[in-house]
Amino acid sequence: MKYGATEVLRGVDLDIRRGEIFALLGPNGAGKTTTIEILEGFRNRSAGEVNVLGADPERATETWRAKLGIVLQSWRDHPRWGARELLAHLGSFYDDPRDPDELLAALGLTAQAGQRVSRLSGGQRRRLDVALGIVGRPELLFLDEPTTGFDPEARREFHRLVGKLAADDGITILLTTHDLAEAEKLAHRTAILVAGEIAVCGTPAELAAAVRSESHVRWVEDGEERVLRTADPSRAAWELHRRFDGPVPGLEVRRPSLEESYLSLIGRAA
Numbered sequence: 001m002k003y004g005a006t007e008v009l010r011g012v013d014l015d016i017r018r019g020e021i022f023a024l025l026g027p028n029g030a031g032k033t034t035t036i037e038i039l040e041g042f043r044n045r046s047a048g049e050v051n052v053l054g055a056d057p058e059r060a061t062e063t064w065r066a067k068l069g070i071v072l073q074s075w076r077d078h079p080r081w082g083a084r085e086l087l088a089h090l091g092s093f094y095d096d097p098r099d100p101d102e103l104l105a106a107l108g109l110t111a112q113a114g115q116r117v118s119r120l121s122g123g124q125r126r127r128l129d130v131a132l133g134i135v136g137r138p139e140l141l142f143l144d145e146p147t148t149g150f151d152p153e154a155r156r157e158f159h160r161l162v163g164k165l166a167a168d169d170g171i172t173i174l175l176t177t178h179d180l181a182e183a184e185k186l187a188h189r190t191a192i193l194v195a196g197e198i199a200v201c202g203t204p205a206e207l208a209a210a211v212r213s214e215s216h217v218r219w220v221e222d223g224e225e226r227v228l229r230t231a232d233p234s235r236a237a238w239e240l241h242r243r244f245d246g247p248v249p250g251l252e253v254r255r256p257s258l259e260e261s262y263l264s265l266i267g268r269a270a
């Protein structure tokens with residue numbers, strides 16, 4: 001995908017299954033929003049093939065659009081509408097909308113039903129955004145950085161909600177995030193996008209195995225600290241033990257956390 005002469009996505013090849021929660025993870029500017037905008041039919045691609053729910057988004061019909069739920073990074077419109085009023089209004093465009101009151105209850109927004117959108121807190125606004133995204137009973141839900149600005153409790157609640165939407169309602173969910181822990185917790189599979197390319201794609205376990213970088217083995221020798229970077233720290237420790245013919249002074253083995261490994265992956269490739 002190019003914006004003018006600048007290529008921002010290269011060789012992105014994704015296959016997302018029905019009923020799956022799939023995360024696109026990557027740093028700012030990696031190309032996450034561009035990717036989902038292409039899939040949503042909001043942006044025409046400069047090259048490549050795309051098929052979403054059996055159709056090319058660039059040539060999609062209104063019937064196809066009605067099967068999508070879209071939650072953008074920020075909606076700035078409708079500040080004067082009440083939460084329930086906005087849900088009922090948007091629902092009226094669909095053949096079989098969800099009941100606004102049931103939706104508000106499911107999202108913990110019953111107390112805010114009559115409140116103007118402009119008076120909701122950030123977390124309440126985001127939950128209303130999701131309610132608006134699912135009012136038309138979509139088959140596929142796009143969530144662009146859904147938990148930005150959430151406190152930890154709101155984030156946990158939101159994760160529970162997304163898990164329920166996939167498990168109970170069979171909705172396929174594609175979300176973007178900067179947060180490795182969020183992708184790990186929420187998604188069945190994650191693709192890490194770095195500078196417009198998929199660096200790694202897989203389940204949380206596959207991600208951990210692929211991303212995990214080398215361990216650091218430290219010890220003291222001739223009064224100086226030595227450091228060895230290795231993928232096989234137990235072998236390195238064993239060899240040191242043999243060389244010292246006993247305990248190794250100041251021996252320390254440290255495996256980087258997944259977060260550290262992810263940061264080094266995006267740092268290296270960016």
Ligand SMILES: Nc1ncnc2c1ncn2[C@@H]1O[C@H](COP(=O)(O)OP(=O)(O)OP(=O)(O)O)[C@@H](O)[C@H]1O
Nearest residue numbers: 003004008026027028029030031032033034035178
């Ligand atoms: N309309 C546009 N015209 C030109 N370049 C653009 C346009 N939109 C995005 N870009 C560039 O494309 C690249 C990918 O942007 P994109 O918004 O897809 O990234 P992102 O991963 O969603 O980032 P963020 O996490 O910051 O939202 C960036 O370098 C950005 O500057």
